Amino acid sequence: MVRGGVATVLVVDDDEAVADVYASQLSESYDVLTAYDGESALEQVTEDVDVVLLDRRMHGLSGREVLERIRGRDIDCGVVMVTAVDPGFDIVDMGFDDYLLKPVEGAELQSVVAETVNRLDKRAVVREYHALSAKVATLRVEKNPAELEDSDEYQRLLDRLDDLEARIEAGGDGARSDD
Numbered sequence: 001m002v003r004g005g006v007a008t009v010l011v012v013d014d015d016e017a018v019a020d021v022y023a024s025q026l027s028e029s030y031d032v033l034t035a036y037d038g039e040s041a042l043e044q045v046t047e048d049v050d051v052v053l054l055d056r057r058m059h060g061l062s063g064r065e066v067l068e069r070i071r072g073r074d075i076d077c078g079v080v081m082v083t084a085v086d087p088g089f090d091i092v093d094m095g096f097d098d099y100l101l102k103p104v105e106g107a108e109l110q111s112v113v114a115e116t117v118n119r120l121d122k123r124a125v126v127r128e129y130h131a132l133s134a135k136v137a138t139l140r141v142e143k144n145p146a147e148l149e150d151s152d153e154y155q156r157l158l159d160r161l162d163d164l165e166a167r168i169e170a171g172g173d174g175a176r177s178d179d
Contacts, residue, residue, distance in 0.1 A: 006031055007050040007117045012041040012066065013082070014058040018102075022053060022082070025106035026113060038066040045070055049077050051116045053109070054096075056083035064094060071095045076123075078116035082109075122171050129164040132157060 008031040013019035016036050023032045033049070035041035038061025045052060052070065056063035067079055078097040087099055097116050100108065139154060148154050 007113070008033065008048055009113055010035060010041065010044055010049045010052045012036075012038070012052060012058075012063070013055040014060075015055070018055075022104075022109060025109055029110060030113065038062065041066050042069055045073070045075055045077065047075060049075070050120060051078040051080065051113050053080050053082045053113070056081050056085045067094060067096060076120070078120050080112055080116055122168075125164055125167050125171075129161065129168060132161045132164065136161060 009026055010033045011019050011022045011026070012035045013022070014037055019034045019036060023034050026032050030051075033044050035044055038058055041052070041054070042061075054063045054066060058066075061069075063081060063083065067081075070077065070079060079095070080098040080100060081091075081094075081096045082100045082102065082104055084102040086101070091099065097119065098112050100112060136154075136157060139148060139157075143151075143154075
């Protein structure tokens with residue numbers, strides 16, 4: 001996800017002044033893109049976007065519709081709803097990562113984006129851990145213990161698995177996989 005060490009954030013709000021303020025508040029720490037409606041937001045959402053800050057109530061496509069289309073594309077970015085809409089039980093089925101009520105201060109915005117990026121990184125670690133675990137399980141079924149013991153590749157696989165497990169344990173609850 002995070003390329004070159006700097007996350008990319010897409011700010012989506014049909015109030016251009018609000019979108020520009022958020023973009024300005026984040027621009028020193030992140031690569032920031034802006035969109036002033038749902039259609040242009042969807043045009044800009046690619047695998048290169050790490051976090052989308054999404055207004056819920058917009059003209060044209062609503063934030064909910066944009067969110068559903070992002071998730072329908074299987075793009076693994078974080079989505080933070082930044083809205084004046086008080087949350088109701090309808091949010092239970094929405095696939096966002098966080099929900100902020102406007103007005104939002106710059107420090108809170110920075111903090112939420114940083115936490116969202118951190119969770120994305122941890123999900124990648126958990127995904128890799130599960131993939132490697134599946135490989136270990138397959139090899140254990142297909143190879144005898146002597147073959148496994150003599151294999152440098154198998155030992156590297158176990159070492160990487162141990163490293164990932166330590167990273168996950170060090171991350172606490174934030175590293176849970178709900179993929």
